Amino acid sequence: MPHLIAPSLLSANFLNLGKDIEMVNRSQADWFHLDVMDGVFVPNISFGLPVIERIKKAALKPFDVHLMIIDPDRYIERFRKTGADIISVHAEACSHLHRSVYLIKSTGALAGVVLNPHSPVSLLADIICDADMVLLMSVNPGFGGQKFIENTYQKVRDLKELILKKNSKATIEIDGGVDLANAPLLVKEGAGILVAGNTIFSSPDPEEMISRLKNF
Numbered sequence: 001m002p003h004l005i006a007p008s009l010l011s012a013n014f015l016n017l018g019k020d021i022e023m024v025n026r027s028q029a030d031w032f033h034l035d036v037m038d039g040v041f042v043p044n045i046s047f048g049l050p051v052i053e054r055i056k057k058a059a060l061k062p063f064d065v066h067l068m069i070i071d072p073d074r075y076i077e078r079f080r081k082t083g084a085d086i087i088s089v090h091a092e093a094c095s096h097l098h099r100s101v102y103l104i105k106s107t108g109a110l111a112g113v114v115l116n117p118h119s120p121v122s123l124l125a126d127i128i129c130d131a132d133m134v135l136l137m138s139v140n141p142g143f144g145g146q147k148f149i150e151n152t153y154q155k156v157r158d159l160k161e162l163i164l165k166k167n168s169k170a171t172i173e174i175d176g177g178v179d180l181a182n183a184p185l186l187v188k189e190g191a192g193i194l195v196a197g198n199t200i201f202s203s204p205d206p207e208e209m210i211s212r213l214k215n216f
Contacts, residue, residue, distance in 0.1 A: 001192070002214075003187045003193065003194060004192060004193040005193075005194055005196065005210055006033035006193055006195045006196075007029050007032065007197065007206075008175070008196065009033065009197075010035045010197055011197030011201040017055070020201065020206075021058045022058070023206055024061065025060045025061065028215070030061065032062070032063050033066065033197075034047075034055070035141075036048060036065060036068060036069060036079075038069040038070060040070050041069050042068045042142035044142045049075075052065070052079070052083060052084070053082045059083075062086065063083050063084050064195075065084035065085075065087050066088045066114065067079070067089050067090070068141050069093065072089045072094065072100060073094075073100055076089075076100070077107055080107035084109055085109060086110040086132070086133065087107075087111065087112065088133065088173075090113075090114045090115075091113055091127075097127055101131055112132060114134075114136075116137050116141060117139070121159045124162065125166070128162055129167070129168045131168070131170045132169070133170055133172075133173055134171075134172055136152060136156065136159065136173070136174055137175055138174050138177055146176060148182055149176070149177070152176075152186070156174070156190050159172055160189065163190075171192040172192050172193070173195060174195065178195060180212060180213065180216065183213055194213060196210075196213055199213070
């Protein structure tokens, strides 16, 4: 199955967001990736429900919503109603991860679990068969444009091994520092979804960059 590309709107031009949304609509991208930050779980604040609701009116592709927030259970149903098709929560932010995953599933959205760079894949042993997707952070979350953490390749291999061992159907998503240099190896090791922000939106031709990330 071909890998998916999910441009991260955190790196888009917010003074002309409509233009960037139209570009992603035209492009070979598969999803819109939306990073929701609360300034508590991560040291930054991004956008929330009202902005996502407006983006949904113009977007033509599924919404991959990454909640970098504490106590995400309080907001899952509202993000689903606002237009989220995939909702991912951090294992580090959930006291009862199994409950959070099934709350997401109860809304009809796909459920993703996120691991920060310092968190081992072994944390997912008891949840991997319940998750639809696992998002591995390849930078420390909170800011765009960071350098890719090289240990991510080993984490992808470890996660793929766990998925096969447990007979899970979860797909692997990578977020942080993804570019043309590391994308092919990430896919080779088992990643199925690549999130790219700065690589796409800082490119002279973002639509062409999406095509290159999709078709290497």
